[in-house]
Amino acid sequence: MPSLGELVAPRRMGRDFRWLLASSWTSNVGDGVALAAAPLLIASMTSSPILVAAGAILQFLPWLLFGLHAGAIADRFDRRRLVMFANAARAVVLLALCVFLVTGVANIWIVLAVAFLYGTAEVFVDTAGSTLLPMLVKPADLGIGNARLQAGYLVANQFAGPPLGAFLFAAGTAWPFLLEVVCVSFAVVLISRMAKTPVPPRESDTHPPVHTDIAEGLRWLWRNPPVRMLVLIILVFNITWAAPWGVLVLYATEHLHMGAVGYGALTTASAAGGILATLSFGWLERHVSFATLMRVVLSLEVLMHLSFALTTAGWVALIIMFFFGAYAFVWGTISTTVRQRLVPAELQGRVASVNMVGVFGGMVVGQALGGVIAQVWGLTAPWWFAFVGAALTLLLVWKPISQIVSAKPVAETRPEDVEPESQSANEPQESNEP
Numbered sequence: 001m002p003s004l005g006e007l008v009a010p011r012r013m014g015r016d017f018r019w020l021l022a023s024s025w026t027s028n029v030g031d032g033v034a035l036a037a038a039p040l041l042i043a044s045m046t047s048s049p050i051l052v053a054a055g056a057i058l059q060f061l062p063w064l065l066f067g068l069h070a071g072a073i074a075d076r077f078d079r080r081r082l083v084m085f086a087n088a089a090r091a092v093v094l095l096a097l098c099v100f101l102v103t104g105v106a107n108i109w110i111v112l113a114v115a116f117l118y119g120t121a122e123v124f125v126d127t128a129g130s131t132l133l134p135m136l137v138k139p140a141d142l143g144i145g146n147a148r149l150q151a152g153y154l155v156a157n158q159f160a161g162p163p164l165g166a167f168l169f170a171a172g173t174a175w176p177f178l179l180e181v182v183c184v185s186f187a188v189v190l191i192s193r194m195a196k197t198p199v200p201p202r203e204s205d206t207h208p209p210v211h212t213d214i215a216e217g218l219r220w221l222w223r224n225p226p227v228r229m230l231v232l233i234i235l236v237f238n239i240t241w242a243a244p245w246g247v248l249v250l251y252a253t254e255h256l257h258m259g260a261v262g263y264g265a266l267t268t269a270s271a272a273g274g275i276l277a278t279l280s281f282g283w284l285e286r287h288v289s290f291a292t293l294m295r296v297v298l299s300l301e302v303l304m305h306l307s308f309a310l311t312t313a314g315w316v317a318l319i320i321m322f323f324f325g326a327y328a329f330v331w332g333t334i335s336t337t338v339r340q341r342l343v344p345a346e347l348q349g350r351v352a353s354v355n356m357v358g359v360f361g362g363m364v365v366g367q368a369l370g371g372v373i374a375q376v377w378g379l380t381a382p383w384w385f386a387f388v389g390a391a392l393t394l395l396l397v398w399k400p401i402s403q404i405v406s407a408k409p410v411a412e413t414r415p416e417d418v419e420p421e422s423q424s425a426n427e428p429q430e431s432n433e434p
Contacts, residue, residue, distance in 0.1 A: 032161015071353025
């Protein structure tokens with residue numbers, strides 16, 4: 001019988017993958033703690049809705065400002081060292097916040113500044129970190145590798161971290177952030193145990209201006225229909241998803257009458273569904289094609305919006321959220337895996353950054369639309385908007401999904417000695433091996 005370690009991180013994926021996984025899980029514990037503690041800290045310092053909203057905006061604003069630059073930088077330098085440096089910067093920023101809190105100097109403006117600096121460093125951590133897995137494992141193992149990384153996010157960041165953060169905040173405002181300093185610092189130590197990752201290949205040792213690298217990545221993306229379509233699907237579905245999600249707290253408390261505890265239970269139900277999906281992803285990957293899974297997941301997204309628009313019962317909403325967490329995990333794992341298989345190593349950072357900018361840009365647009373729609377037509381109206389928008393989008397992308405999954409990696413068309421890709425999207429694609 002295989003050991004727990006073998007089940008979580010199979011030996012065939014290598015020691016470096018285990019160090020990457022341990023580092024990611026550890027940092028996610030700290031991020032999950034801050035997920036609850038940061039809003040509580042801001043709310044304890046101000047009752048201004050604008051300043052409270054500013055704290056939420058600063059979670060994604062750095063992506064819009066620096067996301068593309070982070071992708072270009074990740075494609076220039078040692079990505080492992082970039083993750084280490086950016087995580088170290090996060091630890092320093094958090095330590096400064098702890099000092100401000102302990103000494104009584106902290107105020108809302110210092111906290112917001114810390115949130116912005118922390119978020120900026122996190123952009124570089126996430127961008128460079130997303131490029132490491134394709135450099136460590138075979139294409140056939142990208143699915144299970146992404147699933148394990150996503151599992152850490154669900155368990156640590158979404159499930160265990162927030163309650164721990166709220167508990168520590170009640171004990172003292174500095175405690176949750178001090179724990180996060182420890183977690184982020186330990187994550188640096190863990191990832192430092194990896195062998196040095198190779199610098200992405202370039203035609204010359206000279207570096208053009210960053211904006212030139214960004215333009216190169218955008219041109220490649222535009223000229224690659226499968227990856228371009230995948231990024232557009234993610235962008236549009238994030239707009240429709242974010243429209244009702246931006247007013248979810250009001251929908252849960254005023255429309256469903258679930259109260260604050262019930263609203264928190266929705267997040268927990270989603271995380272529980274995601275954990276179930278982590279246990280079943282390996283089986284799904286072996287028995288169901290990625291194209292079928294993508295269509296099923298996006299269909300469930302459409303039905304989820306419709307169900308929320310129609311229900312008036314809190315317990316029904318909890319069931320819906322459980323299944324949302326499950327299929328959202330499957331979608332995130334598959335979409336990331338497909339993108340990583342299709343993008344050349346030297347462009348992984350830039351394409352990943354464009355994808356993330358699209359994610360957060362879609363959230364900004366969607367939340368703005370959702371707020372206006374709810375204000376004018378009521379709290380269920382954003383769900384109807386999301387249902388119609390997601391359904392129309394699904395009809396348009398139903399056929400292209402097959403083209404996305406069956407596309408061959410660009411690297412496969414260059415060297416003559418590369419083996420042809422397997423016909424199945426879930427079979428090993430050795431030609432794209434890092």
